[in-house]
Amino acid sequence: MTFSGARLRVARSFHGLTQRELADKVSVANSLIAAFENGVKQPSDEIREALCATLRVEEPYFDVAHTDEFQEAESNFRRRITASGKTKRQVLARATMFGMVIDRLRTFGEFPPFNFPSFPAKTLGDVEGIAERCRYHWGLGIDAPIGDVASVAENAGAVILNVDIGTAEKVDAFSRFGQNSVIVLNTEKDSPSRTLFSLAHEIGHGVLHQHASARSMPLDLKETEADYFAGAFLLPRDAFAADFLANRALDWEGLLDMKRYWRVSLQAMLHRAHQLRLIDAAEYRLRFKKLSVWGWRKEEPEEPAPEQPVLFGEAMQRAYADYRKRPADLAKELGWTRDIFESTTGVLIPDGGDTKLSLVGRRPLRIS
Amino acid sequence: MATDWNPSSVHPALSAKFLTPIADLIWKVQRKVSKHVQPQEGDDNWVAGCTAYKRRVHALTQMSLEEGYRDWLWAGHLDTQFGIRIHGFPIRIYRSLEEGGIPERYALGSPGELNLLADLNLKYDAIYRLEVVTKKLGRPLDIRIVEVNEGTGDITNSAAIPRSRDVDAPVAKADLSVRSIRRKPAVVLPKPTVKPNEEKRANPNEKEKPA
Numbered sequence: 041m042t043f044s045g046a047r048l049r050v051a052r053s054f055h056g057l058t059q060r061e062l063a064d065k066v067s068v069a070n071s072l073i074a075a076f077e078n079g080v081k082q083p084s085d086e087i088r089e090a091l092c093a094t095l096r097v098e099e100p101y102f103d104v105a106h107t108d109e110f111q112e113a114e115s116n117f118r119r120r121i122t123a124s125g126k127t128k129r130q131v132l133a134r135a136t137m138f139g140m141v142i143d144r145l146r147t148f149g150e151f152p153p154f155n156f157p158s159f160p161a162k163t164l165g166d167v168e169g170i171a172e173r174c175r176y177h178w179g180l181g182i183d184a185p186i187g188d189v190a191s192v193a194e195n196a197g198a199v200i201l202n203v204d205i206g207t208a209e210k211v212d213a214f215s216r217f218g219q220n221s222v223i224v225l226n227t228e229k230d231s232p233s234r235t236l237f238s239l240a241h242e243i244g245h246g247v248l249h250q251h252a253s254a255r256s257m258p259l260d261l262k263e264t265e266a267d268y269f270a271g272a273f274l275l276p277r278d279a280f281a282a283d284f285l286a287n288r289a290l291d292w293e294g295l296l297d298m299k300r301y302w303r304v305s306l307q308a309m310l311h312r313a314h315q316l317r318l319i320d321a322a323e324y325r326l327r328f329k330k331l332s333v334w335g336w337r338k339e340e341p342e343e344p345a346p347e348q349p350v351l352f353g354e355a356m357q358r359a360y361a362d363y364r365k366r367p368a369d370l371a372k373e374l375g376w377t378r379d380i381f382e383s384t385t386g387v388l389i390p391d392g393g394d395t396k397l398s399l400v401g402r403r404p405l406r407i408s
Numbered sequence: 409m410a411t412d413w414n415p416s417s418v419h420p421a422l423s424a425k426f427l428t429p430i431a432d433l434i435w436k437v438q439r440k441v442s443k444h445v446q447p448q449e450g451d452d453n454w455v456a457g458c459t460a461y462k463r464r465v466h467a468l469t470q471m472s473l474e475e476g477y478r479d480w481l482w483a484g485h486l487d488t489q490f491g492i493r494i495h496g497f498p499i500r501i502y503r504s505l506e507e508g509g510i511p512e513r514y515a516l517g518s519p520g521e522l523n524l525l526a527d528l529n530l531k532y533d534a535i536y537r538l539e540v541v542t543k544k545l546g547r548p549l550d551i552r553i554v555e556v557n558e559g560t561g562d563i564t565n566s567a568a569i570p571r572s573r574d575v576d577a578p579v580a581k582a583d584l585s586v587r588s589i590r591r592k593p594a595v596v597l598p599k600p601t602v603k604p605n606e607e608k609r610a611n612p613n614e615k616e617k618p619a
Contacts (some may be wrong), residue, residue: 149602180595187596194600281529283591285417301591317528319420322479322497354602362604 043088045077046107051095053076053133054380056126058148068333095121101174101375108143110136114255116245116262118213120239131203131214131224134227137384138201139220140374142355148360148365151351156246158216158256168263171272174247182276185302189239189274190347193223198246200239200349202227202386217250228321231339232346233305237270239347246271271312274304284309284318290401292330303344356387415536415553415564419528421497422505422536422553424570426480429491430492431551431569433471434501437463457503465502467491487518492538497522498555501538503546515561524556533558539566570606 052062052073059073068087075081083091092099092110110132117128138161142151159170172182178192186192189202198221205225214224223242225235244266248254254262281299295306301311306326314324331337367389371381376387409595417420445451460568467485467567470493472483491500498521517525517535525535535558541550555565 086617147601147604150605151602152600179597184592185593185594188573191599195597213558274571279592285419301594303594317496321418323495326479351600354600358604 043082044104044107044359045079046075046109047102047104048091048095049077049134050107050109050136051097051101053129054137055095055116056130058126062091062094065094065360079358088193088351092196096377096380098372098375098377099121105240108136109163109218110139110222114218115214115216116249116266117211118263127211128289131211133181134215134384135201135216135222135224136205138199139216139222141370141381141385142199142220142222143351144370144374145352145355148363149355151199152195152197153189154217154221155197156221156243156250157248158250161253161265164265167244168266168272168277170247171244171269172276174243175276176271183279185298186305187214188273188347189236189243190349193239193243194349196243196246197221198223199242199351199355200225201352205356206294213238215245217246227346231305232301232344233303233308233340236303237274237305237308240270241246241275243273243313253365254309266289268315271308271315275302275309275312277316280309281316283317284313284316293365299340299342302345305340305404306336309312309367352385385394413555413567415555415565415567418530419495419554420479426494427538427553427569428480428572430468430471430494430538431469432572433547434464434538434551435564435571436576437467438540438542440545440549442542442548445545446544451545453544453546456542460503460546461490464554468492487520488494489518493523493524496524497536499529499538500535501540503540503542512561515556515558517558527573536562538569574615579599 052059052074057065059077060070063070066087067090072081072083072087076083083156087100088102090100112128112132113329115132115135145151155178157174159173161167161170175182178196180186193200198215198217200223202225209320212226212348216221216222223239225238225242227235243255245262248265248269249257249262280302283301295309298309299306310324310327310331311321313319314321319327331340359370367381367385368378368385371378371389374381376384382388415427416424417529425524438460441456441463444458468481468483471477472481473531480495482496484490486498487492489500491498493499500521502511504511515535516539526532535556537554537556539550539552539554539580540548541552542548551571552566553571554563554567555560556562557564
């Protein structure tokens, strides 16, 4: 019987456990857990059972030779500098588990093909043009807001997962592009305009940093480029500048009207206006001081309706419609308990023999 | 020349909010000078103009250092000519007589001024002037913001600057109805779908899981 050390590492990180904590829970030495994870040793049947019980998985979960484990080097975290390593590992594990479900669902239906163009930027100034090329590439033009950014990413082959990571855990978003392209968004902050910007930021990573040499780029530069991309992608320069300048007195009522139209936060619009030199540094600072005084830096008014990714739900429906695969069947095939399946996907598994698939009952996901 | 030209459509710095206090100050200086001109002692337009210029430079420089103004107003020399910058937007000032027209020396942009405008991504051939329209001996009539074609020296647009008593004129308000006409509706892509896979298409009755 094979035992996947990578899957053990993923399940442990998923629960936010260190090797020592897991070792204590299953009453083995710390070094033994490390040996299992590195493939140096195989657990006995007894330890295997204890690991399953502790990590809330079924035995088949470990019986997979190859696991597409998401690595930090190939992934992008939109986070503050204080985000802990534990949080990052947990988000990576969550995304890896989600990737396992997507892998399984790919056998039941064809997802949109990967369609993120690779446009590396030589300088930060290139990003402006790259964002416009992307808008043309995806048929968005450059003179109007994007009505549904999630659809853009999903039509290009990325599956989006909304997760409540928690305000204390300073990760806004995560993405990984390649065999399984996944974007994880932190919806805890309850600011749809901010989540939208995070999504555009992650799309920027997909376009700017999918080439191999991007792995050696300084993290700060990658984040700066992705931020620039997000601004230019959501607020194309000419259309935004014309709209901004039409706000004759630069009053707040006008800015809020622009927010309703562009669906981008006031802060991001002011940043973009400063970037395009529509306002100078003094005006920019003054505006941000006002935002702080009014408490709008944390909670802005006139938030747009949150976007709802649909691809994952579509795939679940396809699995049921064509193969009669209910969420419970998928969980069983993956070797997951009901609890793990629900907390990974947000899809509730109904009690008893109910065969009706409902995605309406998706519960908010939370990494705790 | 457009009669309904709205200068703040060029740049937010050209809104009444910023131009009005400057126009008020220039008006005050100009009136004071015109009261003290003494034609019987030999003062003429040239004297009134020079005095008004020197006092205007002094008053605007002082104003640019004051609390409430220094965040957005800069006054000093743009290359060799005196001018102001509102949020970085360069404007020079000239006095004209009732009959209008713009002296050639004011119709040329200095290299520094043109560079500042280029940095703001504006029209490459337009420069901006505050025109202090006076009667003879410096009595002020109007203060306007004008757009000048740098190549030909022609005034392409001109608008009166409201003084403080009418600072709440409609020009200071966002005209949302005008803007909404120009706006294009948001682009919405079709929702993504998961297609049946090829294996399923080949065996439509297949209900078991794929291998």
